[in-house]
Amino acid sequence: MLTNMKIRLDAMRSLLYETTRFVDISKVYEEVMKGRKLEKEERMEMKHYMKLANVFTPLIKMTASEACNKMAYDSLQIHGGTGFMKDFPIERIYRDARITSIYEGTTQLQTIAAIKGVTTKVFLERIRVYESEVLEDNTDLKKVLQAMTSEYEEIVSKVEEVDNSEYLDFHARRLVEMAGNIIMGYLLVLNGQRESKFMKSAKLFVDLIRSENRERFNYINNFNIDNLELYKLKSSELIES
Numbered sequence: 001m002l003t004n005m006k007i008r009l010d011a012m013r014s015l016l017y018e019t020t021r022f023v024d025i026s027k028v029y030e031e032v033m034k035g036r037k038l039e040k041e042e043r044m045e046m047k048h049y050m051k052l053a054n055v056f057t058p059l060i061k062m063t064a065s066e067a068c069n070k071m072a073y074d075s076l077q078i079h080g081g082t083g084f085m086k087d088f089p090i091e092r093i094y095r096d097a098r099i100t101s102i103y104e105g106t107t108q109l110q111t112i113a114a115i116k117g118v119t120t121k122v123f124l125e126r127i128r129v130y131e132s133e134v135l136e137d138n139t140d141l142k143k144v145l146q147a148m149t150s151e152y153e154e155i156v157s158k159v160e161e162v163d164n165s166e167y168l169d170f171h172a173r174r175l176v177e178m179a180g181n182i183i184m185g186y187l188l189v190l191n192g193q194r195e196s197k198f199m200k201s202a203k204l205f206v207d208l209i210r211s212e213n214r215e216r217f218n219y220i221n222n223f224n225i226d227n228l229e230l231y232k233l234k235s236s237e238l239i240e241s
Contacts, residue, residue, distance in 0.1 A: 001074050001077070001078060002078070003204065004074075004204075004208065005071050005074055005075070006201065007188075007200075007201040007204045007205045007208065008067050008070075008071065008205070008208075009067075009071070010188060010191075010198060010201040010205070011184040011185075011187070011188055011201070011205050012060070012063065012064045012067055012184070014184055014187035014188055014191055014198075015056075015059070015060050015063065015064070015180070015183065015184050015187060016060050016064065018056065018183075018187055019053070019056040019057055019059070019060045022049050022052040022053040022056055023053045023057065025045075025046075025049040026046060026049045026050045026053050029042060029045070029046035029049075030046075051122060052122065052126065054113075054116070055113070055114055055116055055117030055120075055122050055123065056117070057113075058105070058109075058110040058111070058112075058113035058114040059110075059114045059117065059123075059176065059179075059180050059183075061104065061105065061110045062107050062110035062111055062114055062173075062176065062180075063177070063180045063184075064100075065100040065101035065107060065110075066101055066107060068097045068100045068101075069097050069098060069100065069101060071097075072090070072093050072094045072097035073094070073097075075090050075093070075094070076090050076091075076094045107173075108173075111172050111173045111176055112169075112172070114176045114180075115168070115172040115175065115176055117176070117179065118156060118172075118175045118176060118179055119160070119168075123179040123180075123183065124149075124152075124153065124156075124179070126183065127149055127179070127182055127183060127186065130183070130186035130187065130189075130190060131145070131146065131149070131186065133190055134186070134189055134190070134193075135193055137193075138189055138192070138193065138199075138202075141185075141189050141202060141203065141206055142189070144206050144210060145182060145185050145186055145189070145206065148178075148181075148182050148185070148209070148210060148213050149182055151178075151213065151214070151217050152175075152178050152179060152182060152213070152217075154217075155175070155178070155216075155217050155220050155221060156175060158220070158221065159171055159175065159220065162225060164225065166228055167225055167228065170228060170231070171220050171223070174216040174219065174220060175216075175220075177212075177216065178213045178216050178217070181209035181212060181213055182209070182213070184205065184209070185202070185205055185206045185209055188201055188202035188205050188206075189202045189206075
């Protein structure tokens with residue numbers, strides 16, 4: 001449990017730093033624009049990083065907020081009954097964690113913003129960039145992530161072929177989480193190439209997300225679109241419940 005918390009934390013930090021890099025570069029160009037007109041290449045680069053920042057920002061907010069709640073829950077579980085006592089900070093952390101998936105946009109709202117990274121192929125394009133940066137020493141991890149990417153592409157295409165906005169909305173979070181897992185997997189591998197201590201987290205995280213993404217893939221792949229109607233509750237059903 002502790003190890004899973006550690007590798008998840010490393011993954012979230014990797015995604016956070018990558019997102020802030022995109023945002024920072026965009027902001028730098030905005031500051032430069034106040035003093036002079038940007039060259040064509042500079043405008044194109046600013047547009048590129050703004051596009052990345054616009055989808056990576058809701059992605060990190062969504063995934064990190066949910067991970068925060070999960071890790072707070074697991075931490076309290078580790079402390080046992082003493083975790084409820086004010087002798088330990090976990091009781092406060094457990095209560096405070098819940099607000100992270102609500103303020104500055106709920107997880108559902110972040111998903112709506114992040115799904116654009118799926119439908120516009122921005123996430124996939126970035127995954128390809130990361131893939132090209134993996135060294136030969138990490139071929140095994142690369143192959144696993146490539147297989148996950150192929151499944152991701154396949155299931156995204158299947159959802160888009162249906163051409164139904166309700167169907168896309170229903171599976172949006174699963175698709176975004178699949179993309180986010182692959183991205184974080186690659187980022188950890190790349191971090192491991194720069195600093196060997198991250199390679200342990202990379203290997204364990206890729207093992208973890210492989211099963212998570214397969215579960216989401218199977219659910220979407222086997223989902224009967226006709227069952228969407230079953231998820232719509234009538235007012236009378238809500239009152240009865």
